[in-house]
Amino acid sequence: xxxxxxxxxxxxxxxxxxxxxxxxxxxxxxxxxxxxxxxxxxxxxxxxxxxxxxxxxxxxxxxxxxxxxxxxxxxxxxxxxxxxxxxxxxxxxxxxxxxxxxxxxxxxxxxxxxxxxxxxxxxxxxxxxxxxxxxxxxxxxxxxxxxxxxxxxxxxxxxxxxxxxxxxxxxxxxxxxxxxxxxxxxxxxxxxxxxxxxxxxxxxxxxxxxxxxxxxxxxxxxxxxxxxxxxxxxxxxxxxxxxxxxxxxxxxxxxxxxxxxxxxxx
Numbered sequence: 001x002x003x004x005x006x007x008x009x010x011x012x013x014x015x016x017x018x019x020x021x022x023x024x025x026x027x028x029x030x031x032x033x034x035x036x037x038x039x040x041x042x043x044x045x046x047x048x049x050x051x052x053x054x055x056x057x058x059x060x061x062x063x064x065x066x067x068x069x070x071x072x073x074x075x076x077x078x079x080x081x082x083x084x085x086x087x088x089x090x091x092x093x094x095x096x097x098x099x100x101x102x103x104x105x106x107x108x109x110x111x112x113x114x115x116x117x118x119x120x121x122x123x124x125x126x127x128x129x130x131x132x133x134x135x136x137x138x139x140x141x142x143x144x145x146x147x148x149x150x151x152x153x154x155x156x157x158x159x160x161x162x163x164x165x166x167x168x169x170x171x172x173x174x175x176x177x178x179x180x181x182x183x184x185x186x187x188x189x190x191x192x193x194x195x196x197x198x199x200x201x202x203x204x205x206x207x208x209x210x211x212x213x214x215x216x217x218x219x220x221x222x223x224x225x226x227x228x229x230x231x232x233x234x235x236x237x238x239x240x241x242x243x244x245x246x247x248x249x250x251x252x253x254x255x256x257x258x259x260x261x262x263x264x265x266x
Contacts, residue, residue, distance in 0.1 A: 017156070019155055019208055021152070021153040021154060022178060022179065023179065023180040024166065025133065027126060027129075028100075030171075030172065031101070032068070033100065033101045037064075041059045044090070059087075066095050067095075069263055070186070071124035071125065072125075100120070100127055105167065105169070107165070108164070110155075120141045120142065121136050121141060122141050125185075125188075128176075132152055135240055139266075140265065168194050169196075174193045176188050177204075185246055226239045236266050
């Protein structure tokens, strides 16, 4: 009992229950707007599609790779650019943000008092947009802008309607639905893809488990978990399973390659 103490109890004051709404991370399937990419190629490398089609395609593919990077799928495609000095010294986060489509995903929430703001994040599967994610701070792409804390969207137990509707407009979007206290990573499974003209309806049942305050007095080895204020590092002042995995992969990259991938913002 001293090494693995477990006490189970049920709370019945459901009339006062509030639950936090899941976070949504939306990733466009096409993350490069052609006219923006064309302008970047012309301004950065002084190459046009008419003057040098082969060189233009070379740089255009580089931009696509930066915006649509995947930790699991296409890192090997960077090899052909490793000795090219013309792509060195470029702010890759800013590049991905610059060429991203300008389309805005419209969000309607059942709680009219809550205003939704999409935050641009660089994930291990490329640039995406997210809302209601407390830890999106550690993937936030606007490094020159201070992160602004916000209240998470919540639903009351007795609420007859608690919903979010996202209009993808004419964009094909891959959605990740996850805990507001987590992030989307390379091993996250997408919840679904919505193509233009399609509709995806998802219903969730809430199961919330809370630990007694006294559990924190136990050692992490005993409780087999960590609390959010048990920081991963000085740059990631929080804890979650996905944050920990991302941090470990970032450290491995530094150990084996001598540098940190640009998609690991923190």
